[in-house]
Amino acid sequence: MNRRTATFSLIPLIAFPGLAFGANKAEEQAEVRKAAQDALNALYKAQPSARKQVESAAGYAAFSNFGMKILLAGSGKGEGVAVNNKTKAMVYMKMVELQAGLGFGVKKFQMVWVFENDKALNEFINSGWTLGGQATAAAKTGDSGSAFQGAVAVAPGVWVYQITDTGLAVELTAKGTKYYKDEDLN
Template sequence: MPKITIKTIVFIFMLLLITTTVSATSKEDQRTALLHKTVTTLQELYSKQPKAKSVIEHSAGYAVFNNTGFKLLLLGHSHGQGVAVNRRTGKKIFMRMQEYQAGLGLGVKEYAVIFVFSNEDAWNSFVEKGWTFGAQATAAATDGVNGDALEGAVPISPGVWIYQMTTKGLAAELAVKGTNYYKDKDLN
């Protein structure tokens, strides 16, 4: 078996990051695709966690992000897009997510994160100020049959809960993460 050098691993990691850029489609097509993906993701959540439907229907707002993450040894990166919806006004804000990791891990993971805001102040803070999260440890694996698993809702701050579902892949990691959620300047 050939010996893999650190330079080779870094090259492969950088190549993966470069190849994940968004294709050149119109802004309207991108918005439509994100809205469709949001509906599909919520339907998946409701099928896995039926009580989530009532929670979201009675919330002040929610945000749905679909993300892809890569982890090779000590370096990791995730990126994604999503939509934040104010349930009272119907306002939709298109958003992005970036995450950088340092820590031990290996794998590729596609996953969805659904934020639920119990009050409008929490929703407004999320979309207007963005959000940054820090250190955490995660482990996720698929069931080997359907390719998905559900990690239950978790409170992350006053008035904010998240659901996370892995959709494909296998990942195990212990990492210090810097995750940033922010408005998508191109799509709003």
């Protein structure tokens, strides 16, 4: 096996670090919950005022994501949980991402979605969510602009924080991304 073959053989192992081979459902659920809590902790460290927003919202979803781009194509994968703050119900979710365009690199990032109302939370959980070319991300302006400081509005009542190794991202870079229920863990 040459170096190139060895490198590409390792990509699946690197790209999907959260899933341990032979882990049972309870162990996988615990790993996903820990990754989601790590995403929340990273957010609260980067943007302390976000804690109040997350806790007072109808619900939230926290994800740990990993992406890779080699030459003209790239992909990403992530796992997380969506939580209804009123009922404390937790739904395990997955994320997949496809990218096009020239590039090379690996990125690890976390995302925390905040849902101001039950309708937005339930749509995210039951219908999934797709961020693509048609999705426009814009910072909140006006009287309540500081309410979600550091977050990006992606729909009415839906805010997203993206946390990278260098801190809170100032723009949302997830394009061609789909969020959906994890049928194996729910």
